[in-house]
Amino acid sequence: DIQMTQSPSSVSASVGDRVTITCRASQAINNWLAWYQQKPGRAPRLLIYAASDLQSGVPSRFSGSGSGTEFTLTITSLQPEDFATYYCQQASSLFLLTFGGGTKVEMK
């Protein structure tokens, strides 16, 4: 199985801050990576797919980059509605999908 390791597991930030979350794959996954946002009591929401493509309706302050084994999700100018938990997910192994452990973005 491909293991996905996210860091940090949590980050404290203020409105307006730039936040960067990293996801590392245990083996190369090309650009087959997605990022999701999840708020308490809600289903996950797709933010970024294919490592850097912004899902329709997602604000442009969210961006993704990376290829191979290392990926980042960046939130420029954090907004109040962005406090949530973020997950990466690899889609390289077609029928052996795996998620990262999650990164909680908390208010400082």
Next chain:
Amino acid sequence: EVQLVQSGPEVKKPGESLKISCQGSGYSFSSYWVAWVRQMPGKGLEWMGIIYPGDSDTRYSPSFQGQVTISADKSSRTAYLQWSSLKTSDTAIYYCATTTMTRFFFESWGQGTLVTVSS
């Protein structure tokens, strides 16, 4: 608009059976894979398996193979997740999700079904 509507919360005892559902609308249900994802209390997301409703081709995560059964009825546009004998460790929220993309990046999710297993 793609919508996935899941069945309501369940409270069960260990050893009981259960089948939860996920009904799709607003798209060609038979033509796109439907996945199931588990989220245990306070924990992260775990991919359980996936089904293609058109021909019921089903694939499981090794962690869930033999523990659950995934099925689908294309006539009612519904996917199912079932257990034959629940354990307390099955207590979790279960989400269904689908995508129209060529890779499994899930842009549409159900609202989740909370399953509580307690004696």
